[in-house]
Amino acid sequence: MPPDFLVSMAGGLILAAAFGYWFARSGESGRGLHRRFREYAQRLPRRSEKAVSAYLEQAEEESSEPGAAFELAAYFRSGGDWRRALQIHESLAAREDLDAATRAHAGLEIGDDYRAAGMLDRAEEAYVRTAEYLPLRLNALERQLGVCEQLSDWERAVRIAEQVRREDRSLGSRLRCHYLCELAAQAAGEGELRRARSYWRKAARGANGSARLLVDPAVLDAGDPNRALAHTGSNSLAAVLVLLGLAGRDGISGKELDELIEDQVSDNPALGPAVACALLMAPELLCPASARCLFASLEERLSSFARMYGSGRPEEFTGEALEALVCEFETATGGPPLWRCTICGHQDEAHHWRCSECGAWESARLISVLSPSTSE
Ligand SMILES: [Zn+2]
Numbered sequence: 001m002p003p004d005f006l007v008s009m010a011g012g013l014i015l016a017a018a019f020g021y022w023f024a025r026s027g028e029s030g031r032g033l034h035r036r037f038r039e040y041a042q043r044l045p046r047r048s049e050k051a052v053s054a055y056l057e058q059a060e061e062e063s064s065e066p067g068a069a070f071e072l073a074a075y076f077r078s079g080g081d082w083r084r085a086l087q088i089h090e091s092l093a094a095r096e097d098l099d100a101a102t103r104a105h106a107g108l109e110i111g112d113d114y115r116a117a118g119m120l121d122r123a124e125e126a127y128v129r130t131a132e133y134l135p136l137r138l139n140a141l142e143r144q145l146g147v148c149e150q151l152s153d154w155e156r157a158v159r160i161a162e163q164v165r166r167e168d169r170s171l172g173s174r175l176r177c178h179y180l181c182e183l184a185a186q187a188a189g190e191g192e193l194r195r196a197r198s199y200w201r202k203a204a205r206g207a208n209g210s211a212r213l214l215v216d217p218a219v220l221d222a223g224d225p226n227r228a229l230a231h232t233g234s235n236s237l238a239a240v241l242v243l244l245g246l247a248g249r250d251g252i253s254g255k256e257l258d259e260l261i262e263d264q265v266s267d268n269p270a271l272g273p274a275v276a277c278a279l280l281m282a283p284e285l286l287c288p289a290s291a292r293c294l295f296a297s298l299e300e301r302l303s304s305f306a307r308m309y310g311s312g313r314p315e316e317f318t319g320e321a322l323e324a325l326v327c328e329f330e331t332a333t334g335g336p337p338l339w340r341c342t343i344c345g346h347q348d349e350a351h352h353w354r355c356s357e358c359g360a361w362e363s364a365r366l367i368s369v370l371s372p373s374t375s376e
Helices: 003-025 028-043 049-060 066-078 082-093 100-116 120-131 134-151 154-167 169-189 193-204 212-220 225-231 236-246 254-267 269-281 288-301 303-309 319-333
Strands: 338-341 364-367
Touching: 066 082, 066 100, 082 100, 100 120, 100 134, 120 134, 134 154, 154 169, 169 193, 169 212, 193 212, 212 225, 212 236, 225 236, 225 254, 236 269, 236 364, 254 269, 254 288, 269 288, 269 319, 288 303, 303 319
Parallel strands: none
Antiparallel strands: 338 364
16 A cells, blocks of 8 residues: 555544544534544554554644544554553643643543553552542543452442442442442352341442342342242332242242242232243242242233143143243243343343443343333
8 A cells, every 4th residue: 555545544534533523522413423433443454553653643743633532542442452542542641732621531541541451450540540630520430430340349339439429429329239239249148147238238228229129138138038029019120030039049948939929929919920920030939829920921911822822720830831831932932031231232041230241230121021010
């Protein structure tokens, strides 16, 4: 490729980036152009050295547009070249002709570059520094939390979530609740139930209605499954999770389970669909009472399937019959019940409090024809 072409390509890149940045800043109408720039940048040959040095020369000029530099650095980082991205961000953070907001923004990006490089200590330092610039404080704190989550450093995460709470009450409270629940789960896993309970009590203060506070204590510290299920009340998602947690637990025999479900469903008939759904996912929950709930749900939601399969008699319903029914059910409905993240759409057969794809907390909803309504 002739050098002239490379230089003009770099020029075009910078121009497109500058326009993209300007339009993105000027509102909704810029999004399309911004995206087109990205698509354009993706098509460029990676690490095109001459284009890069041509750009860097321009970027070092005091008057150059910082938007283009941010875009180019983002492009490098997305291609795995965090060093080049860091170099650009550091030069931006040091430029005295830029306003404080732009330099602080570069500070955040420096943290992200280090994080991309796996240097978490340095990433944190950059975030802590940026948090001193108040307009970007919340962003910097959220990124610090990202590092804590990556390290499972929940103690520290709780402290930072408390700082987040001062900036954004509802977000900070929600996160703090989950971090305390993580600590409680850890303690419960080590058999230290008293410590776990004290974390749950702490989490309950200031948390508004997280299903996790209904589920975790019931599943991890279940002295009394009746009480645990009764606690879930009208929160059917919590009820499904408590039932899944009880499934296969030592000490709950078939008869006990049958009485438990029978009692709970007669007290609160809305629990029936949750039982049906949980039974589809955990055959260990099979007993006459849960089978009755399953047949009732099938009649209601999938009557043609129920008629075809035949409801049978709940008390004679065996594990083998359940297995066959689950198989037929999955064929008829396109697969097993799944948990789907309401933020990014990621699907998982197992439930996680934190989405493994986008990192959102408590964003999973149950996707199934038999899924109980989510009135919470
Ligand atoms: Zn997600």
